[in-house]
Each structure stands twice: as structure tokens, then as C-alpha cells.
């Protein structure tokens with residue numbers, strides 16, 4: 222500190238300073254201004270660029286086939302997340318159990334399904350008929366249509382990641398919590414449901430929210446097996462009309478809208494499970 | 503497994519201890535051994551605690567005090583010997599000369615009769631103070647939530663925290679949290695209370711308020727075993743002081759004897775450090 226500032230601060234002892242003047246943040250203002258200008262230019266160029274064909278975007282944005290595709294993307298995402306986390310929770314329980322066989326099998330599952338690209342897995346299930354022409358006395362191709370294949374493939378993939386997320390969440394709960402619950406005579410189920418899981422959720426929700434948004438967009442990969450999700454339904458249109466860019470914009474805007482809604486939801490879910498922790502208040 | 507003569511053969515339910523002659527001890531620990539891997543932590547511990555009495559366990563860190571306390575509500579299994587509380591074997595059922603480990607459900611039921619207060623409180627952070635207390639009586643004893651809630655509020659009043667029912671544990675001081683933990687243990691109306699260094703995690707100025715609650719319980723005739731380093735508390739409240747070292751009970755007796763005229767060199771050495 223220089224003597225210059227010292228003399229400034231050293232006001233007469235009895236005079237209480239009347240107010241506090243924050244330091245100027247010129248750099249911050251300049252940076253913010255620059256970024257806003259650049260952003261404005263970018264938005265302007267996108268909005269005015271004829272090639273985006275915003276009128277076409279408007280035409281198809283709420284068209285029946287796009288909405289059907291959006292619907293499929295949404296319920297498929299929900300179903301895959303639910304099944305994936307249910308299976309993932311079982312795998313995590315297996316991984317943490319005292320039973321060495323369950324531990325090894327859970328570990329092996331996660332290892333295998335995290336190693337396999339989801340695309341490879343989908344194509345594999347799609348062609349499973351080559352390995353097992355009939356299942357339960359029914360022709361495999363009839364039993365496993367593209368949508369079923371998509372559900373199975375995405376769920377198995379999701380479960381491997383969910384297992385790790387859930388396991389991490391459980392491990393984040395203090396061992397003393399379980400002991401206290403045991404000492405109070407709470408049943409195994411009650412300990413898990415009322416004590417461990419709600420506390421584990423604090424560390425499970427943020428990565429799970431990430432996974433949910435990833436899965437929402439990740440489902441678009443099933444267009445390779447011709448399931449009419451959001452992406453595939455706009456592809457069907459532009460293969461006919463060649464309006465590639467505006468139709469991709471239709472899909473993109475929908476993905477952005479749904480992701481935004483999910484992010485808001487995640488905020489509230491996090492707040493719910495954060496109750497009682499200092500950080501949340 | 504060697505099983506010295508156990509009190510209640512057969513199903514191990516409470517026998518009428520108070521009626522016949524000298525009352526059976528509330529807690530009876532016999533020849534208990536316990537190892538973690540190759541480390542023998544309890545090397546043959548015998549301890550009796552009579553109903554209504556307060557036993558304070560002293561001893562250096564690592565001497566096995568917590569482990570002993572934890573075997574009494576079967577948070578740790580014993581390797582040898584047995585423990586009975588209120589006339590029932592803890593964690594086992596005797597049949598012939600063998601002890602069979604009970605089902606989890608039966609062990610949990612036994613634990614509801616033994617309150618345990620931890621050094622780190624271990625309150626459930628995601629539940630309010632009231633819900634922390636109400637949880638076990640409702641879910642483990644199947645009492646009605648309404649009755650339990652009323653009882654919980656009375657307990658909070660008793661530990662001086664009537665106005666904190668709706669707070670979350672993190673919003674309380676350490677001393678307040680430990681008092682809630684005591685109320686939580688009391689809500690099950692246990693026959694026995696175990697305290698594992700209840701004031702060791704507290705700032706010095708908060709120790710008194712917790713000890714006062716424990717003293718209060720002692721004066722009302724609650725049977726308890728308290729592991730602590732608070733010598734003043736031991737002198738004032740204990741009926742029996744037990745000194746443990748290296749997995750054994752070295753010496754036990756009235757506080758005046760053990761604290762003021764210890765017979766063993768190791769007791770003297772320990773007391774000279776903590777007094």
C-alpha cells in the first residue's frame with residue numbers, strides 16, 4: 222500500500238465516513254459492452270440472412286409430422302431415463318453390495334456398456350435377428366421393431382452411466398447417517414428410502430440433469446434405424462423439399478426450448494433436495 | 503465360539519429380573535472379544551451396569567471404548583463372549599451351547615430399546631429437527647405420528663429447544679444439535695442410553711449445556727453408559743467409573759476410588775494427562 226492511499230484513508234479520528242464508494246470496474250463494463258455488440262451483430266446476421274428462410278421455419282415449426290416427432294423424442298427420453306435410472310440404481314446397489322458375484326457382474330456391465338459406442342449397440346440390436354432368428358417362438362424382427370430396439374439400446378447405455386452417478390451419490394452420504402439410522406432401528410428399506418437416497422440425490426441430480434439433456438438430444442441417433450423422432454421427421458421433410466437449413470433450425474429450436482424447460486425444472490429439483498444444506502439457503 | 507453361561511436361554515426374551523432377589527444387571531457384558539482383521543480391539547471385557555446407574559468409561563484414544571459401546575447395540579458383532587441388555591442377549595439367540603445371530607428385523611427391534619448418541623451427532627440434515635425425532639418412533643415402533651409429534655415437542659422442551667422444531671440441523675449450534683440427538687434417542691423410550699464422547703466435537707463453551715441435559719437424565723434414573731473425557735462430569739454423575747486401556751478394563755469402581763486413588767499405574771498416567 223502506498224503512502225498516498227494511507228493519507229487519504231486517514232481521516233480525522235472522530236469523523237465516521239458517510240458512505241462507501243465501490244471501486245470503479247471500467248474493464249468489466251468495456252468487456253460486457255463488446256460482447257453485447259458482437260452478440261447483436263451475430264443475431265442480426267442470422268435473422269436477416271435470407272438463406273435461413275425463417276418463413277419456412279415458421280411453416281414447419283408446428284406441423285403435424287414435426288410435432289409427432291417431438292412427441293416421440295419426449296416420451297422416448299422420459300422412458301429411457303426412467304428405465305435407465307431404475308436399472309442403474311440396481312447396478313449401483315450391486316456394486317456396493319457385500320456379495321462378490323453381484324459386485325463383479327455390476328462392474329462388468331458398466332465396463333461393457335460404457336465401452337460400446339451407442340451407435341454400434343443400436344445397430345447390433347437392430348440386427349439381433351441374425352443371431353437369434355426367433356425369440357420366445359416369435360420371429361425376432363416382429364418382436365423387436367425399431368422403436369423397441371431404440372428403447373432397449375438407449376436404456377442399456379443409459380443404465381451404465383446412471384449406475385455410476387447413483388453409486389457416486391450413495392458414496393457421498395456420510396457413513397454416520399446409516400449408523401444413526403441403524404441405531405434407531407430403522408428398517409433397511411426405510412434407511413435407504415428416507416435417509417440415504419434423499420441425501421444422495423443432492424449429488425445425483427446435477428449429473429442426472431446433464432444426462433437427461435444429453436439423452437434428449439442423444440435420442441436423435443436413432444434416426445439411423447429409421448425411428449421417426451424429432452430429427453428424423455425434419456429429415457423426411459427436407460429430403461423431399463431440399464430446405465435443409467430451415468428444417469434443421471426447426472429441430473434445433475425445439476431442442477433448445479425443451480432443454481430450457483428442463484434446466485428450469487432442474488433448478489427446482491436441486492433446490493428441493495438441497496433443503497437443510499447451508500449452500501441452498 | 504465360547505459361550506459362557508448366558509442369562510436367558512431359549513428365545514432370549516426379557517426374564518423378570520426385578521422380582522427374584524438382587525436385580526439382574528441392565529447391561530451384562532461377558533468375556534467379549536472383538537478384532538478388526540488382525541487387530542484385537544477388545545481383549546476380554548466384562549462389565550455390569552445396574553438399572554438406574556450411570557457408568558462412565560474413561561481411557562486413552564484407541565483403547566476400544568467406542569467399539570465396546572457399539573457392540574452393546576450390535577453395531578459391531580462380537581467375536582467371542584456375549585452381551586445382554588435388560589435380560590435379552592444382544593444380536594443372538596441361544597440354543598443349547600450355540601449362539602445364533604438374530605434376523606435383522608429382531609436386531610433392529612432390540613436397538614429401539616437402546617438409545618445411542620454419537621460424537622458427531624449424526625442428525626439427518628435433510629429433515630427438520632422435529633422430523634429427526636419423529637422418524638424412528640413412527641417407522642420403527644409404528645406409533646401414530648400425531649402422538650409421537652406431541653411427545654417429540656415435549657422432549658424438545660425438555661432439552662430446551664422447543665422453538666427449534668422446524669429448524670434444520672445445520673441451522674443449529676453444535677450443542678443444540680447434540681441436544682436434538684439426545685431427544686431423538688429418548689423418543690424411542692429406551693431402557694438404556696449409550697453416549698460416545700457426546701461433547702468431544704463441541705466448542706468448549708457449548709459442552710456445559712449438553713452435560714446438563716445428560717445430568718438431568720441421570721438424576722431421573724436413566725440407565726446409561728457414557729464414554730467421555732470430562733472428569734468433572736464423571737465425578738459428579740457416575741455411579742461407576744471404568745478405566746479402559748488397550749482393549750481391557752484395567753480398573754473400575756466408585757468415582758472417588760478410581761479418580762482419586764487409582765490402583766493402577768496406567769490409570770494414574772492417564773488421569774495425570776487429562777486432569
Ligand SMILES: Nc1ncnc2c1ncn2[C@@H]1O[C@H](COP(=O)(O)OP(=O)(O)O)[C@@H](O)[C@H]1O
Pocket residue numbers: 538541543561562563564565566567568569570
Ligand atoms: N471399523 C473398524 N475397522 C478397523 N479398525 C477399527 C474399526 N473401528 C475401530 N478400529 C480400531 O480399533 C481401535 C479401537 O478403536 P475405538 O474403539 O474407536 O477406540 P476409542 O473409542 O477408545 O478411541 C483403534 O485402533 C481403531 O483404529
Ligand SMILES: [Mg+2]
Pocket residue numbers: 567568569698699
Ligand atoms: Mg471413540
